Amino acid sequence: xxxxxxxxxxxxxxxxxxxxxxxxxxxxxxxxxxxxxxxxxxxxxxxxxxxxxxxxxxxxxxxxxxxxxxxxxxxxxxxxxxxxxxxxxxxxxxxxxxxxxxxxxxxxxxxxxxxxxxxxxxxxxxxxxxxxxxxxxxxxxxxxxxxxxxxxxxxxxxxxxxxxxxxxxxxxxxxxxxxxxxxxxxxxxxxxxxxxxxxxxxxxxxxxxxxxxxxxxxxxxxxxxxxxxxxxxxxxxxxxxxxxxxxxxxxxxxxxxxxxxxxxxxxxxxxxxxxxxxxxxxxxxxxxxxxxxxxxxxxxxxxxxxxxxxxxxxxxxxxxxxxxxxxxxxxxxxxxxxxxxxxxxxxxxxxxxxxxxx
Amino acid sequence: xxxxxxxxxxxxxxxxxxxxxxxxxxxxxxxxxxxxxxxxxxxxxxxxxxxxxxxxxxxxxxxxxxxxxxxxxxxxxxxxxxxxxxxxxxxxxxxxxxxxxxxxxxxxxxxxxxxxxxxxxxxxxxxxxxxxxxxxxxxxxxxxxxxxxxxxxxxxxxxxxxxxxxxxxxxxxxxxxxxxxxxxxxxxxxxxxxxxxxxxxxxxxxxxxxxxxxxxxxxxxxxxxxxxxxxxxxxxxxxxxxxxxxxxxxxxxxxxxxxxxxxxxxxxxxxxxxxxxxxxxxxxxxxxxxxxxxxxxxxxxxxxxxxxxxxxxxxxxxxxxxxxxxxxxxxxxxx
Numbered sequence: 001x002x003x004x005x006x007x008x009x010x011x012x013x014x015x016x017x018x019x020x021x022x023x024x025x026x027x028x029x030x031x032x033x034x035x036x037x038x039x040x041x042x043x044x045x046x047x048x049x050x051x052x053x054x055x056x057x058x059x060x061x062x063x064x065x066x067x068x069x070x071x072x073x074x075x076x077x078x079x080x081x082x083x084x085x086x087x088x089x090x091x092x093x094x095x096x097x098x099x100x101x102x103x104x105x106x107x108x109x110x111x112x113x114x115x116x117x118x119x120x121x122x123x124x125x126x127x128x129x130x131x132x133x134x135x136x137x138x139x140x141x142x143x144x145x146x147x148x149x150x151x152x153x154x155x156x157x158x159x160x161x162x163x164x165x166x167x168x169x170x171x172x173x174x175x176x177x178x179x180x181x182x183x184x185x186x187x188x189x190x191x192x193x194x195x196x197x198x199x200x201x202x203x204x205x206x207x208x209x210x211x212x213x214x215x216x217x218x219x220x221x222x223x224x225x226x227x228x229x230x231x232x233x234x235x236x237x238x239x240x241x242x243x244x245x246x247x248x249x250x251x252x253x254x255x256x257x258x259x260x261x262x263x264x265x266x267x268x269x270x271x272x273x274x275x276x277x278x279x280x281x282x283x284x285x286x287x288x289x290x291x292x293x294x295x296x297x298x299x300x301x302x303x304x305x306x307x308x309x310x311x312x313x314x315x316x317x318x319x320x321x322x323x324x325x326x327x328x329x330x331x332x333x334x335x336x337x338x339x340x341x342x343x344x345x346x347x348x349x350x351x352x353x354x355x356x357x358x
Numbered sequence: 359x360x361x362x363x364x365x366x367x368x369x370x371x372x373x374x375x376x377x378x379x380x381x382x383x384x385x386x387x388x389x390x391x392x393x394x395x396x397x398x399x400x401x402x403x404x405x406x407x408x409x410x411x412x413x414x415x416x417x418x419x420x421x422x423x424x425x426x427x428x429x430x431x432x433x434x435x436x437x438x439x440x441x442x443x444x445x446x447x448x449x450x451x452x453x454x455x456x457x458x459x460x461x462x463x464x465x466x467x468x469x470x471x472x473x474x475x476x477x478x479x480x481x482x483x484x485x486x487x488x489x490x491x492x493x494x495x496x497x498x499x500x501x502x503x504x505x506x507x508x509x510x511x512x513x514x515x516x517x518x519x520x521x522x523x524x525x526x527x528x529x530x531x532x533x534x535x536x537x538x539x540x541x542x543x544x545x546x547x548x549x550x551x552x553x554x555x556x557x558x559x560x561x562x563x564x565x566x567x568x569x570x571x572x573x574x575x576x577x578x579x580x581x582x583x584x585x586x587x588x589x590x591x592x593x594x595x596x597x598x599x600x601x602x603x604x605x606x607x608x609x610x611x612x613x614x615x616x617x618x619x620x621x622x623x624x625x626x627x628x629x630x631x632x633x634x635x636x637x638x639x640x641x642x643x644x645x646x647x648x649x650x651x652x653x654x655x656x657x658x659x660x661x662x663x664x665x666x667x668x669x670x671x672x673x674x675x676x677x678x679x680x681x682x683x684x685x686x687x688x689x690x691x692x693x
Contacts, residue, residue, distance in 0.1 A: 017410075024454060025448045028454050029448050029457050032457040035464050036464060062363060062372060129369070334369050
């Protein structure tokens, strides 16, 4: 980017045009076709879903576009289903099999993350220009396996640091055309919101203790297990207990999750720059919490039928609070000629051939 | 004239452009005061989804984007029906409601009727060693949790083992039957069939039984489970159901995970069917061995307990066993 001289600054929030009613019809048709084709159509369904949401999101009057094709997605899904079957059955047959698979998972997961991110970014465009991803395998291995192991060894004290590494890897390696995104969030910011999130969670757990104490005061016989109690009765007691915990601690846990979600997006995405332009994210905890809570209740009341509206509500709030502070014109980004050619061309390179993104 | 935006795709520059239908099968692009002619066949046109903008890609990879979906469809006319059938399904509310009914019906029918059959096939393919491995692990887990060593005296234990081997000796169905006696206040009077022919019987059951013929009725029920490889089939169904849930709810989140509870309810129905199968096997076995079928009713009624309050029973859609009154004639039930 050349120097901008007296560049006017514009704040450009993302615009979102999707509606629940429109997405409901796309979703339910996708679902039926997926079921009657025994899951094969799910790849086509993913393309339609992402094309709908990308196409419904616009920046400065131009919508985003998803270019993914169903066949690479289908290949990725078939491999994933096969791997899942092997892992699920293997793990159930013998813990030794599961143990042998551990290194496979350790070294395989970062590879899948790189491939999925590469596919996702290169298959996205705005104003006809593709996004790109420059992260490599070693970076993913470090951020997702190395740092996670370090976090576990240190009893999660290093977990915010690992989360920071992972976000820096995913976002800081992104590019639009030839212009690289730069990640500016600090470890300190990550530690701050992780600690406050943890405090909220602990408060939620304390709230959960309250109903348990109430239950035991009401039914002191629970402390002395009745040897003649029928398993059914024991199950009903556990059910009541679980219900009480959900009722009391659930909203607080949801609040902690909303806080974490909002701060993570604000700090990580909100700290990105692209050339002279700056990405902003201003999600707030309470609106997000309200959307979580009402979506959840509506989903339960409608037996999951509310899902498309829930999804659209969530995306509408997120997109309305994310955007770009543009310094000067957005016309000067240049295509990464190599990427542009190989992604648009018929014969895609093998890296695009499989999509593992879920 | 279709209004839209034009991107050269070499840079992020955007220009205002118009597209105009000229002669049959060809269009004229007006951009930057220039006019370019294209045949419809040269253009790559994105198919319609909801009301998102349409994109037309020209042979030089440049793009034209427009919100005028109807305009593009009119331009294409009858010339190119393309893959618009999905969009035709998606725009229609009647079809959406029909699809909803279809989704519910198909998932219900599959989990109810298809999955048990598939699980049966998979179980048939898996070698007997699978049963052995699972069975060994299951009994280890149970021994850590609910079961304690049996407190019955050695003579009684030997008699029971003897009884069980006499029952299973003539079966010759490839299963290595083994009786495990355990004390378990948690399970109460009960017997459990594990894969690999392991049948666990609690001391509480042995005490509850009025005679050995009643115990044989319960053991025959468990043998019925072993012969049908019911435990293995249920495990396979469980894997199948979670796999289906992942496929259907492509993007899993905590909220959508709720919806996966529905198949579990259906599975408990399948489980009740397996219980009925095992009950039938037990009654048949009693008849074949000239033991009164009444023994089965007697012990079952006593196991569940005549004083069993109706309120303590799970609602039918959650229960893994059929209701007692559907399984046995209990005298005190007054039925």
